[in-house]
Amino acid sequence: MSQPVPQVALPPGLTLGYVNGQLALAGDERQYGKPLSVDFVSGKAAHRRQFGGGRGQLVAKACGLTKGITPSVVDATAGLGRDAFVLASLGAQVLMIERVEAIAALLQDGLERAASADETALIAGRMALRHGDAAEQLAALIADAEFAPQVIHLDPMFPHREKSALVKKEMRVFRELAGDDDDAPRLLAAALEVATHRVVVKRPRKAPPIAGPAPQHTLEGKTSRYDLYVHRSLSR
Numbered sequence: 001m002s003q004p005v006p007q008v009a010l011p012p013g014l015t016l017g018y019v020n021g022q023l024a025l026a027g028d029e030r031q032y033g034k035p036l037s038v039d040f041v042s043g044k045a046a047h048r049r050q051f052g053g054g055r056g057q058l059v060a061k062a063c064g065l066t067k068g069i070t071p072s073v074v075d076a077t078a079g080l081g082r083d084a085f086v087l088a089s090l091g092a093q094v095l096m097i098e099r100v101e102a103i104a105a106l107l108q109d110g111l112e113r114a115a116s117a118d119e120t121a122l123i124a125g126r127m128a129l130r131h132g133d134a135a136e137q138l139a140a141l142i143a144d145a146e147f148a149p150q151v152i153h154l155d156p157m158f159p160h161r162e163k164s165a166l167v168k169k170e171m172r173v174f175r176e177l178a179g180d181d182d183d184a185p186r187l188l189a190a191a192l193e194v195a196t197h198r199v200v201v202k203r204p205r206k207a208p209p210i211a212g213p214a215p216q217h218t219l220e221g222k223t224s225r226y227d228l229y230v231h232r233s234l235s236r
Helices: 043-051 058-062 082-089 101-115 134-144 169-178 184-194
Strands: 015-019 022-026 073-075 094-098 127-131 151-154 198-204 217-220 224-230
Touching (some): 022 101, 043 082, 058 082, 058 198, 058 224, 073 082, 082 094, 082 151, 094 134, 151 184
Parallel strands (some): 094 127
Antiparallel strands (some): 015 022, 198 224, 217 224
C-alpha cells in the first residue's frame, strides 16, 4: 500500500510525491534538476559518513566536537539535514528546525527511513525534528523538543546573486519555497539569546558577517567559513 503524500502548499510548477520509495519535490528538470529528497542511508550521506574526515570536518570543528567533547547542537536552518546528519554521525544529539513545510516533510521522511536501516538507526536516534520559523519561535521549538541548546548552528540562505546560472538547481527549489533569509540578523539575535555555549554561522567565504555583534573567531574553508560567537567554553 502506498504511503499518503503530506498535504503541503507549494508554488506552481513543484509537486510533492514518492519517487523510488522516497518523498521528493519535483519540477521541470531543466529548471530544478532531479527530484529533491532526503537520503541519509545511501549516496553522498553514506560516503561522507564513511570517508568524510570525522571530527576534522569544518562543521564539526566549528560546533566544538573535539576529543572528549560532544555538545548538543540545534541546527536552526536544517535544509536537507546534511550538516545535522554529519554531527549526529559523530555522536552529537541534534535538533533540526526547518521553517519550510515541504522541506520539513522531506526531512521527516528521510529520518524515518534512516531509523529503519541498520547502518543509520543509531544516528537517526540522535536526531529530532521540529517544523517552525526559528527566527520567530526558536526558544519555544527547543523547549517543545526538551532539548539542551549548547551550540546553535545557522546556515542562512545567502542573498540572491544576479548570476543565476551559478545558482545550483537544487538551490532554485529552496529559493522558490523560502526566498532569501532577510531575517538572518533576527535569527542570529535569537540564537545568541538561547545558545548556552556558542553560535556558529556558515557563510560564503568572502561574504560579510551577519549584521549584529562581531564574531570572536572564524574558521575558513575553501568556499565557506564559519563565524563563531562564543559565550563560554565547551567542557568535558
